[in-house]
Amino acid sequence: MLGLRRFETIMFKLEVLDHKAREKAGVITPTFGAPIPVLLTFDAAVELRPSILSIKYGVFQSIYNYWKEKRERWQKPVLRRLQPPPPVNDTNPYNVFRPREKAHILHTRRMQRTENNVQSFEKLRQVRRNLEQAKSLLEALIKREEKKREVIDSEVAL
Known part of the structure; x- marks a missing residue:
């Protein structure tokens, strides 16, 4: 058999x-x-x-x-x-493994061109001020943590 x-x-x-x-x-x-x-x-x-x-x-x-x-x-x-693949324009859902169509490529959102006007200049100045404030705040935080470490080191030394 x-x-x-x-x-x-x-x-x-x-x-x-x-x-x-x-x-x-x-x-x-x-x-x-x-x-x-x-x-x-x-x-x-x-x-x-x-x-x-x-x-x-x-x-x-x-x-x-x-x-x-x-x-x-x-x-x-x-x-x-x-078996050869079905044609691209075949709409029968039961015919599987057909080659993918060249899908329309979605473009990422392009940045709009910013105009050099007073309003955008003021926005950029505000952003700069905020970044400078964040930088000074972080520097003060670092100094505080260093002082704390010095205090702890001196207490351990005593």
Whole structure:
């Protein structure tokens, strides 16, 4: 009896051989749209048979026929990675893995050009004053902390 793993291996190898045959023939379609024909003939597939651990000819022929019918029914490769992506303009939500559209790039908000007028000059002066006050406050805080450290050091020394 043929194991599931061997069956999957044969299906995989048939699909890959067909893909290589389509590549040689130049029938690879860039996007999914038209049906993709089966180019792998049974005679070419029979060459694969010796590499698959002693499978009987009749069993291999049945697997090949099953694979070919499935391919013709689906009209696309069985393996997802060998299926071409759907076209960008396809709106069917069930067709997944389509290439992303070139999304409109959102520009970051550009700074408005500031005019050199009295109002903007006064705003900038106010910002400068606030920064200078913050700087002097931090300097006073640092001096206070240094005095505290000196007091603690002198108490420890006494």
